[in-house]
Amino acid sequence: MEKDRAAELALTKAQLSAAKEEVARLSSEIDGLQGLKAKLKERGERITQLVAELQKVKEEFAEKEKSWLALEEKLANKVASTYGVGFEAALEQVRLLCPTADVSAADARKIIHDGRLVEE
Numbered sequence: 001m002e003k004d005r006a007a008e009l010a011l012t013k014a015q016l017s018a019a020k021e022e023v024a025r026l027s028s029e030i031d032g033l034q035g036l037k038a039k040l041k042e043r044g045e046r047i048t049q050l051v052a053e054l055q056k057v058k059e060e061f062a063e064k065e066k067s068w069l070a071l072e073e074k075l076a077n078k079v080a081s082t083y084g085v086g087f088e089a090a091l092e093q094v095r096l097l098c099p100t101a102d103v104s105a106a107d108a109r110k111i112i113h114d115g116r117l118v119e120e
Contacts, residue, residue, distance in 0.1 A: 084108060 087108040111120050
């Protein structure tokens with residue numbers, strides 16, 4: 001009977017030792033997982049920050065694009081106006097140099113094709 005108790009006690013001690021080792025291993029694993037959790041939290045915060053920065057850049061881009069498009073339209077209108085003024089100045093020169101010339105059909109939007117004045 002004493003041998004049975006001694007064997008049972010030895011088995012219990014072995015199980016206790018194994019359980020302590022398992023607890024130590026699991027504790028170490030928990031520490032590692034908590035470290036990973038902290039890193040993931042940091043990365044999540046960084047991703048949130050980057051998403052906010054990206055949104056800001058998108059908004060700035062949209063604003064600048066709008067500004068550039070407005071400037072492009074303004075410049076296109078100015079170029080068209082300047083072209084029209086230049087065309088009229090050229091017609092005035094023709095009228096001065098050749099007063100009998102009929103320039104009534106002249107149009108800045110027309111081109112000469114096969115010796116005829118046609119729409120572009």
